[in-house]
Structures are given as structure tokens and as C-alpha cells.
Amino acid sequence: MIKVQGMAGQRVAVLGLGRSGLSAARALSAGGAEVLAWDDNPPARDAATAAGLTVTDLTRAGAFEDVARLIVSPGIPHLYPSPNKVIAAAQEAGVPVDNDIGLFFRSLATPDWNGFDQPPKVIAVTGSNGKSTTSALIHHVLTEAGKPAQLAGNIGRGVLDIDPPGDGGVVVLELSSYQTDLARALTPDVAVFTNLSPDHLDRHAGLGGYFAAKRRLFAEGGPDRAVIGVDEDEGRYLAGQLSEAPGDDRVIRVSVARKLSGPGWMVFANKGFLSEYRKGKQVASIDLRAVPGLPGRHNHQNACAAYAACRTLGLAPRVIEAAFHSFAGLPHRSQTVAERDGVRIVNDSKATNVDAALQALLAFDNIRWICGGLEKDGGLAGLKPGLDHVRKAYVIGREAAQFALGLEGVEVEICTTMARAVEAALTEAAPGDVVLLAPAAASFDQYDNFEQRGEDFIAEVRARL
Template sequence: MIPVQGYSGATVAVLGLGRSGLSAARALREGGAEVIAWDDNEAARDNAQAEGFAIADLSKQGALDGAAVLIVSPGIPHLYPQPNKVVRAAWEAGVPVDNDISLFFRSFATSEWDNFERIPKIIAVTGSNGKSTTSALIHHILEHAQRPTQLAGNIGRGVLDMDPAIDGEVVVLELSSYQTDLARALTPDVAVFTNLSPDHLDRHHGMGGYFAAKRRLFSEGGPDRCIIGVDEDEGQYLANQMAGGATDDRVIRVSSGRKLTGDGWNVFAKKGFLAEWRKGKQMASIDLRAVPGLPGAHNHQNACAAYAACRSVGLAPRVIEAAFHSFAGLPHRSQLVGEKDGVKFVNDSKATNVDSAAKALQAFTNIRWICGGLEKEGGLGGLLPHLGGVTKAYVIGREAANFAMQLGDLPHEVCTDMATAVARAAADAVKGDTVLLAPAAASFDQYDNFERRGEDFIAQVETLTKA
């Protein structure tokens, strides 16, 4: 645990008692704060009360009197689509609103660091797609290189549940827009921006607000090194804003699919090869085509970002390359889960939006595509140009018929449930085909989360391949 500094003897209010909220409450108490907490869910309140936390309805008049700060869990809206009533009450009472990410950045460094030979570093990763894989890959490379490292944030443990840093450690954080948007303190040593595509637009009041939440990690974080994907205009803009000139190597530009030129520090993947160029000279080249845990152009972009981040903390290209080959990938992200009679079954349940599904579809050929679920804002229009490798779609979800209507002339079958979709796709498939789950939709119409959806796919595939 990371004890929270700066609030010893003070009263701190915590709103939301899920994983991050309860973790924050514990770390605050460990640092000497008096915690009052609230969650609209009775079971969550009971769990916190069982741990000895004082429970009070923070929306009541005067509940925030004397509070030094209100800590808000990331899932609770603090501005759009409308502020939570407790957040509004904090505004009116003049109580600062903050989150656990900020508490971490304020508390991570301690006086013990004065005795370290190498000061610990923080690599923070944000973006729309690929940030989980990029974060996990950076962590894996560091482990391979025998560097002390921890992985936390939106993946793995909560930030305040980590162990205090040791000499030379590198902490890798995956940070969502919900987490960066509110944090008052953001001070990573290395910040990574993977890419940007429409997502969570209601929460951020449109693409501008969504990008602004991501940009805060850089503009307010002031990292020593910025790793920025420049395949979208927003990334180009951000790189331009953070660099002092064309040769400023505090910014490493990253791309998948095109060669980056110029005298700066560039890492890009083209035709399956990663290349690092610095000051007009090529420094390294890695063949990514034979790396089983990183299939497709989208994973090659993740590899470039992870490579650049690890180069920023002093790792050699050949060390990074060796680590690539032992990376198994993450569950539910282009995960090979079975093979039978020359047909591969790939689980990309994490492809919950059009952009991530498009990237998954571009990674394979001869695709039997399982798709559908709770459709996100904007429809499937952006996906239609990427269906050239799809032989047939098998649509699941409560509104499968409506989803299927947007697929145009693509051959499709309305299956509704996962078991039917897997069975029908497997029956139609021939040697060389890939049965790919890449839903391009949220899972909440049929499952609690995308993990449960992916687990159902895996279970159906296991039943089929063992038969």
C-alpha cells in the first residue's frame, strides 16, 4: 500500500466504494486521515463499514463541512453529462475535488528515496485503444530485463495498492480518460499516448473534451519524455505542442503503417518491421511478423510505443526484441484460444468500439466474424471499409437484427447468443479461416463486462475443439 501523504489529521470524504474508492480510503487512513465515505450501493457501504470506515450520505446538507478534499471514484461523473450531486455540493462548499490517481502522484515519492542509487520512475500510458496491451508489454519487457517493476492503474492493481517503491523501480500505469480528467496531480517521468478514436463521448461532452482529458497527462504532467502516436491529427497536434523544435528528442513520435521522417526521435512500423530513427540515422530494426503475441498492425503500433518507452528508461534494442518474443499477449485482445482442422479461433472481446474492431479485422484474413452487442454512439459506418477480409458475420446481442442491418451487403446470420454464433461459424469455416470475436459493441446487453463475454466465447470454443 502507498500511504497517502498530506492529509494526516484531516477529514477526507470518499465518494464511490468500488475497487479504487475503497483502496483510496484505506491508503488515506494509513496516512493518518479521518475518512468519511459514501456509495449509493448498500452492499458497497456495508463492505466499507465492516472495515471500520465512517459512512455518511455526502449529499446531505453539511455532510462535507470540515472536509479537506472530496475523492471521487473514476466511474462517477464530475461534469458531463451532468455533475454528481455530491460533486456539486463540494463545489458549493468550496471543497476541492480530486481522485486516487492524484493521491498516488502526491504520495509515491518518500524521504527513503534519498538513499536510492537510482530514483524510481513512472511510465503512464493513455489513449483510446491499445493502452492495456502497451502497458502490459512495457511491464513484461522490464521484467525480462530484470528491472524492478509494478503494473497498476486501469490494469492490474489499483495505484494505491502498490508496494512502496524500491531502488531503481519503474512503475507502469495504464490511465483512462476518466482517471486523467480529474486528477490535480499528474507527474509521470514518461507519458505515452497511443491513439485517439471516438469513445466515452457523453462523459466528455464530445471529442474535444475526450482529447482534452488525455492531453492533461502531458500538458499538466510535464513528463521528461513523451511517446506520442501521430497517426491521427490529435497526436500530431500533441507532439507539436510538446516539442521545442524538430530535433527535440524529449518527444518520440510513433506510427504504424508509415515511415516517419525528420531529425527527431521516431519509432515506426511498416510492413511488419519496427524501425527506430534518431537524428536522421537508423538505430535499430526488429521483425515483428514472427512475434506471436503481437499480431496485426494495431499490435505493431503497441510494440512501437512500448519499445520507445523502454528505450526512454535505458533498455537496449536487442533486450527489448528478445522480450517481444516471450510476450503472450493479454486475455480478450487478439487472443488465440483454439485451433481445429486448420481453423483458428481468436478472442478480441475487448474490441468494444468500431475503431478497435477495425484494427482486429485488419490483423486477419478469411474471417468468420462474431459481432454485435450494445451499440455505441455513431453506428458502424466507420467499420464498413474494413470488412474486406470478412467472409461472413455472425451477429449476437439482444438487438442483433438491428445491428445486422448496418452491415450492408456483407453475408451475415443473426445468431443472437454466443453458443449459436460459435457453432454456426465453426460449421461454415474451412481450413485457413479465422473465427474472430471482435464485437464492435459493448457487452452490457448480455454480459456484466467484456471479460465475461470473452470467457463465454472461450468456453464455447473449448467445447467445440475438444469434441
């Protein structure tokens, strides 16, 4: 556990008692703070009481008298589309609002570090798509290279639940826009921006607010190194804002759209080959086509970002390449579930938006595509470049018929349920086909989360093999 520093003897309120909220409450208590915990959900309050926390109704008048800070779980809106009433009350009372990420960064360093040969480092990864895979891949490479590393944040353990890192330790954090938007301290040693596509627009009042939340990771703390995907305007802008000169190698530009050139530090993938350039000269190359756990252009982007982050820590290219080959990938992200009679079955339930689904479509040919769910803002037009890879679409979700209208030029079957879609796709699949779940939509119309949707897909597949 990372004990929260600087709040001993103070009253600190915690709103939201899920994984991050409970973790923050425990870490605050361990650091000597008096914790006042609250959740609108009675079972969550009961669980907190059973865990020994003091549950206090933060919705009552005067709840924030003598409270030093309010810690908020990431799923609770603090500004858009409208502030939660408890957060609004804290702001009205002048109480600072923070989250577990802010507590982590203010509490990580301890006097013990003075005796270390190599102070611990933090690599923080954000972006729209690929955060989880990039974070897990960095952690895998570091572990395979013999470095003590921990994975936390939006993946793995809660940030305050990890062990205090020792001499030379590395903490790899996946951070969502919900987490970066509110944290009062953001000071990673290496910060990674994978890409940007429209997502969570209601929470951030549009694409500009969404990008601004991501940008805080780089602007607030000033990382020693920044790895920036530059295939979108926002990434190019961010790289330019962080660079002092064209050859400033504190910024590493990453691309899978084109060969990068110039005097700076570049990592890009072209036709399946990763290349690293520094000062206009090639330093290393890796054939990503032979890496089974990283199929497709989107995973090549993840590989470039992870490679660049690991290079900032001094790892050799061949060490990174060897670790790439033993990376198994993550569940629900281009996950091969089975192969039968020449048919490959892939679970990419994490493809919850159009851009992520497009990358999945571009990674395979002859696709029997299971898609649909709670459609996000912006429509489905962005899928068009990948639709010629699709032999047929099997649409699920409560609004399957409406979703299907956005798939022009593709043979479509309205299935509604996962069971019916899997049955139809497997029945019609021929050798060389790929049965792919890449919904291009949120899961909440039928499932609690994308993981549950992916598990249902896997269960339906296995029931028929």
C-alpha cells in the same frame, strides 16, 4: 501500499467504494486522514463497514462541513453528462475533488528516495485503444530485463495498493480518460499516447472533451519524455505542442501508417518491421511478424509505443526484442483461444469500439466474425476497410438486426446469443478460417463487462471442441 501524504488529521470523503475507492480509503487512513466513505449501493457500504471504514451519508445536507477533499471513483461523472449530486454538493461547498491517481502522484516520493542511486520512475500510458497491451508489454519487457517493475492503474492493481518502489523501481500505469480527467496531480516521468478514436463521448461532451482529458497527462505535469502516436490529427497536434524544435528528442513520434522522417526521435512499423530513427539515421530494426503475441497492425503500434518507452530508460534494442518474443498477450485482446483442423479461434472482446474492431479485422484473413452488442455513437461506417477480410458475420446482442444493417456487403446471420453465434461459426468454418470475436460494440446489453463476454465466448468454444 502507498500511504497518502499531506492529509494527516484532515477529514477526507471518498465517493464510490469499488476497487479504487476502497484502495484510496485504506491509503488515506494509513496516512493519518479521517475517512468518510459513501456509496449509493448498500452492499458496498456494508462491505466498507466490515472493512473498518466509517460510512457517512454524503447526500445529506451539510455533509461537507470541515471536509478537506472529496476523492471520487472513476466511473462516477463529475461534469458530463451531468455531475453526480454528491460531487455537485462538494463543488458548491468549495471542496476540492480528486481521485486515487492524484493521490498517488502527490504521495509516491518519500524521503527514502534521497538514499537511492536511481530514483523510481513512472511510465503512464493513455489513449483510446491499446493502452492495456502497451502497458503490459512495457511491464513485461522491464521484468524480463531484470528491472523491478509494477503494473497498476486501469490494469493490474490499484495505484495505491502497489508496494512503494525501491531503488531503480519502475511503476507502469494504464490510465483511462476518466482517471486523467479529474486527477489534480499528473507527473509521470514518461507519458505515452497510443491513439485517439471516438469513445466515452457522453462522459466528455464530445471528442474535443475526450481528447482534452487525455491531453492532461502531458500538459499538467510535463513528463521528461513523451511517446506520441501521430497517426491521427490529435496526436500530431499534441506532439507539436510538446516539442520546442523539430529535433527535440524529448518527444518520440510513433506511427504504423507511414515511415517517419526528420531530425527527431521516431519509431514506426512498416510491413511488419519496427524501425527506430534518431537524427535522421536508423538505429535499430525488429521483425514483428515473427512475434506471436503481437499479431496485426494494431499490436505493431502497441509494440512501437512500448519499445519507445523502454528505450527512454536505456534498454538496448535486442533486450527489448527478446522480451517481445516471450510476451503472451492479454486475455480478451487478440487472444488465441484454440486451433482446430486448421481453424484459429481468437477472442478480442476488448474491441468495444469500431476502431479497435477494425484493427482486429485487418489483422486476419478469412474471418468468421462474431460481432454486435450495444452500438456506440458514430455508426459502423469505419469498419468498411476491414470488411473484405470477412467471410461471414454472426451478429449477437439484443439489437442484432439493427446492428446488421450497418454491415453492408457482408453475408450476415442474426444469432442474438453467443451460443448460437459460436455454434454457427464453428460449424461453417473451413481450414484457413479465423473465428474472431471482435464485437465493435459495448457489452452492457447482455453482459456486465467485456471480460464476461469474452469468457462466455471461450466457454462456448471449449464446449464444442
